[in-house]
Amino acid sequence: MNIVFSLDQIKEVAEQILAQNPKKIILFNGEMGVGKTTLIKQLCKSLGVQDATSSPTFSLVNEYYTSNNQIVYHFDFYRLNKETEALDMGVDDYLYSGNWCFIEWSEKIASLLPEETSIINIELLADGKRSLELI
Numbered sequence: 001m002n003i004v005f006s007l008d009q010i011k012e013v014a015e016q017i018l019a020q021n022p023k024k025i026i027l028f029n030g031e032m033g034v035g036k037t038t039l040i041k042q043l044c045k046s047l048g049v050q051d052a053t054s055s056p057t058f059s060l061v062n063e064y065y066t067s068n069n070q071i072v073y074h075f076d077f078y079r080l081n082k083e084t085e086a087l088d089m090g091v092d093d094y095l096y097s098g099n100w101c102f103i104e105w106s107e108k109i110a111s112l113l114p115e116e117t118s119i120i121n122i123e124l125l126a127d128g129k130r131s132l133e134l135i
Contacts, residue, residue, distance in 0.1 A: 001134040004125070007035065014042040017134055022118035025095060027106040030122035035130055037076075039122065040102045044072055047100065055104075060089060071099040077108040086112060 001020050005013050028036040041053045048066035056062040056076045064072040073094050080086060086109045094101055095114055106113060119135040 001132075003132050004129050005132065006129050007038065010035075010038060010042045011046070013132065014039065014046040017043065017120070018046055020134055022134060023116050024099065025101045025114060025117040026103065027113070027117050027119045028102065028104050028122065029106070029119065031124070032078075034122045034124045036104050036122060039120070039132075040074055040104070043102065044074070047072060060086075061094065071097070073097075073099060073101045075101065075103045075106075077103070077105040080105070080108045083109050083112055 001016065003013060003016065028040065030036050037055045044053045044064055047070065048068060049064040049072055050067060051064055053064060053074065054062065056074055057078060060075060060077065060080070062074045064074070066072065075091075075094075077086065091109065091112060095112070103109075103113075119133075121133045121135070123131045125131055
C-alpha cells in the first residue's frame with residue numbers, strides 16, 4: 001500500500017492501514033518529526049483505545065487497552081543505547097505476546113525482531129504532505 005496524505009486525513013489513513021490486515025508487529029520508519037507517533041496515536045484510537053496516548057520516549061513502552069480488552073504496546077527505542085537494554089526490559093515477552101506492537105526506531109533492536117512484521121515507511125514531502133508505504 002502506498003499513499004500520500006495530509007495530517008488532517010490521518011484517521012482515514014489509519015483505517016486504511018488496518019483494513020490491509022497488517023502483522024500485529026508494525027515497525028515505523030521515518031525521520032524525527034515526520035508523524036510516526038501521530039499515526040500510532042490514531043491507530044490506537046481506530047483499534048478502540050479510549051485512554052490518552054503519548055510517546056514512550058523515556059519509558060520505552062506504553063501499554064494501552066482497547067474497548068474489547070486487546071492490548072496495544074507502543075515502543076520508542078530512540079534513546080536505547082544497546083539491544084541488551086531492550087532484553088533487560090523483557091522485549092521478547094512483548095514481541096511474542098500476540099498483541100499489537102507499534103515500534104518506533106526498530107533499527108535499534110534489529111536482531112531481536114521476529115521475522116513476521118509489517119513495516120510502515122513515512123516520508124515528509126516538500127509540500128508538507130506525507131508519503132506512506134506499508135510493506
